[in-house]
Amino acid sequence: MAAILKVEGLSKSFGGVEAVKGVSFDVHEGSIKALIGPNGAGKTTLFNLLSGQIRPDSGSILFKGIPVQGLSPHRIASLGMARTFQQINLFHGMTVLENVMVGLHLHTKTGFFSGMLNLPVSRRDDRFAKEEAMRILEDLGISELAYREATSLAYGQQRTVELARALAQKPGLLLLDEPAAGLNIKETAELGSVIKRIRDSGITVFIVEHDMSLVMKISDEIMVLSYGQKIAEGTPLEIQKNEEVVKVYLGE
Amino acid sequence: MRRSYIHILLYLALIVGVDLLTHALGKSYYLTQLTMSFYYSMVVLGLVLLMGYAGQISLGHAGFFAIGGYSTAVLSTINLMPYKEKPIIRLLESMGFLLMREDLYGARILSFNPWIGVITAVVLAGVVAYLIGIPVLKLKGHYLAMATLGFGIIVYRVVLGTPVFGEADGISDVPGFQIFPGLSINGEMDTKRMNYYIASAIVLVLLYLLMNLINSRVGRALRAIHGSEDAAEAVGIDTAGYKLRVFVLSAVIAAFAGALLTHFNGGIGPGESSVMKSVRYVAIVAAGGMASLWGGLATSMVLNFLSLRGYFGSYDDAVFGAVLILIMLFAPEGIIKIGRRQ
Ligand SMILES: Nc1ncnc2c1ncn2[C@@H]1O[C@H](COP(=O)(O)OP(=O)(O)OP(=O)(O)O)[C@@H](O)[C@H]1O
Numbered sequence A: 001m002a003a004i005l006k007v008e009g010l011s012k013s014f015g016g017v018e019a020v021k022g023v024s025f026d027v028h029e030g031s032i033k034a035l036i037g038p039n040g041a042g043k044t045t046l047f048n049l050l051s052g053q054i055r056p057d058s059g060s061i062l063f064k065g066i067p068v069q070g071l072s073p074h075r076i077a078s079l080g081m082a083r084t085f086q087q088i089n090l091f092h093g094m095t096v097l098e099n100v101m102v103g104l105h106l107h108t109k110t111g112f113f114s115g116m117l118n119l120p121v122s123r124r125d126d127r128f129a130k131e132e133a134m135r136i137l138e139d140l141g142i143s144e145l146a147y148r149e150a151t152s153l154a155y156g157q158q159r160t161v162e163l164a165r166a167l168a169q170k171p172g173l174l175l176l177d178e179p180a181a182g183l184n185i186k187e188t189a190e191l192g193s194v195i196k197r198i199r200d201s202g203i204t205v206f207i208v209e210h211d212m213s214l215v216m217k218i219s220d221e222i223m224v225l226s227y228g229q230k231i232a233e234g235t236p237l238e239i240q241k242n243e244e245v246v247k248v249y250l251g252e
Numbered sequence B: 001m002r003r004s005y006i007h008i009l010l011y012l013a014l015i016v017g018v019d020l021l022t023h024a025l026g027k028s029y030y031l032t033q034l035t036m037s038f039y040y041s042m043v044v045l046g047l048v049l050l051m052g053y054a055g056q057i058s059l060g061h062a063g064f065f066a067i068g069g070y071s072t073a074v075l076s077t078i079n080l081m082p083y084k085e086k087p088i089i090r091l092l093e094s095m096g097f098l099l100m101r102e103d104l105y106g107a108r109i110l111s112f113n114p115w116i117g118v119i120t121a122v123v124l125a126g127v128v129a130y131l132i133g134i135p136v137l138k139l140k141g142h143y144l145a146m147a148t149l150g151f152g153i154i155v156y157r158v159v160l161g162t163p164v165f166g167e168a169d170g171i172s173d174v175p176g177f178q179i180f181p182g183l184s185i186n187g188e189m190d191t192k193r194m195n196y197y198i199a200s201a202i203v204l205v206l207l208y209l210l211m212n213l214i215n216s217r218v219g220r221a222l223r224a225i226h227g228s229e230d231a232a233e234a235v236g237i238d239t240a241g242y243k244l245r246v247f248v249l250s251a252v253i254a255a256f257a258g259a260l261l262t263h264f265n266g267g268i269g270p271g272e273s274s275v276m277k278s279v280r281y282v283a284i285v286a287a288g289g290m291a292s293l294w295g296g297l298a299t300s301m302v303l304n305f306l307s308l309r310g311y312f313g314s315y316d317d318a319v320f321g322a323v324l325i326l327i328m329l330f331a332p333e334g335i336i337k338i339g340r341r342q
């Protein structure tokens, strides 16, 4: 399988803290890859580096063969990378439907001029974005929440809206930062099958998650980070048997 | 969308109603201050977009207003008679860029057509806003407020200290702006009513354009930036680019308003560019509900009219300062919440 993402020697430190230290890995197209590690291991920092939120001190990131280190997040998004946030990051003051419609930003093109004059392109974009967003909400089973203010929803629902928004981007690679945090057992199980369905629809998934049963169940490959360094990488079975991993993480 | 059309009908009814009422009461001189208030309200509408939707504050919009007013004032009062025979002047005249008129004393004056003045005003303000915005809007936070504050002070000082701009006296004898034969923006008594309707129509068109914009993909992107900048970037919105374009648009609207009011008033003075004027605009936007075009317009019309009629006496500036403080203390989202999405 070809690598949709190729990371080489990626490093980032904050003051004295080396949050990510010389990390190299591939994410294979069409797979679900999980990133695990204890709190503060640097998982979110790694995601922020990939999506352009922060710039690496050194190292390279090839996304679909294109070097993206140092590009702004919207440029990286336009190449087909989407993400959700560990700290839920919805657009407050906007409805669920509008949040997801914004996810279609890159698939519509109305500008200031055509928007002001309400030209046909603007109306077409609105209709398209609305239908498409509605379809995604239905797919995730939350269409009845479409006209609720997104940030007023229950925690688990907000996570689903974030996922819907990211899916609206029709990404090639989807980064999920702890999507099961705060979900109950039933919701987590549903999330697991949703993520598999996303993978089967052709979207590569890279997921940070603390819920081990979920990770073991859905992942094609797992990578373990500890104190900013990669300490193991392999299939779920290999990771479960890896002694160092058991020592620093699973065993505690 | 439906609802906005009802708003527009109400607006039209109100415009005509106010005209008939002032006429019936024998107070049609109110129309002059109402017309001026409409032009000031255009600045407010542009700022609603910038503050309420893109989440950026400008303390320099009086500066853009003044750039607009002074550009057209200078161009439409400059006397090119001495250079009449120069080829370039003849060329400009043959292209219709120049207009011949007589001043109060019957002397012939050849100056730029107000159309040229108004277009120059708008382009110049757009370019200046772009140059200010490019470095500043790449940064997160309220750097725009600081940069525009500095810009506003510079404009004020330049206007006060430059002979071309009439220093403390400003520029007077600015001719009317003939949009097309029979339709002019000027301060003459017999066109007072027409000017009231012209100004209200321009504001209505502006409202319509901005409302369309807000309800479009662009408006959603702007509200998204306001809602969460990181998430907006992550879905592919060029946040710096959008903020820059809104800033330029709002500056262009302010300059357009400044140019039109200058033709209506027949002149402009340095007071229009003062920082206190900029603070006024910000106070009105805050009081009108930040992200509400209708709220901003209503607040602006009322406060500007009262101010122009002199109801606030020598406390004029203090009233707007107090409004701003009260809003920030008690209702940072604004008082008028109705029609928030409009
Ligand atoms: N913006 C920042 N400034 C300073 N230090 C930071 C910043 N972001 C992260 N860190 C530090 O970098 C280290 C890695 O943090 P990070 O959030 O990436 O960990 P994580 O693996 O996502 O943890 P968790 O499982 O708790 O989410 C931590 O020591 C953290 O304090």
Ligand SMILES: [Mg+2]
Pocket: A043, A044, A045, A086
């Ligand atoms: Mg994290």
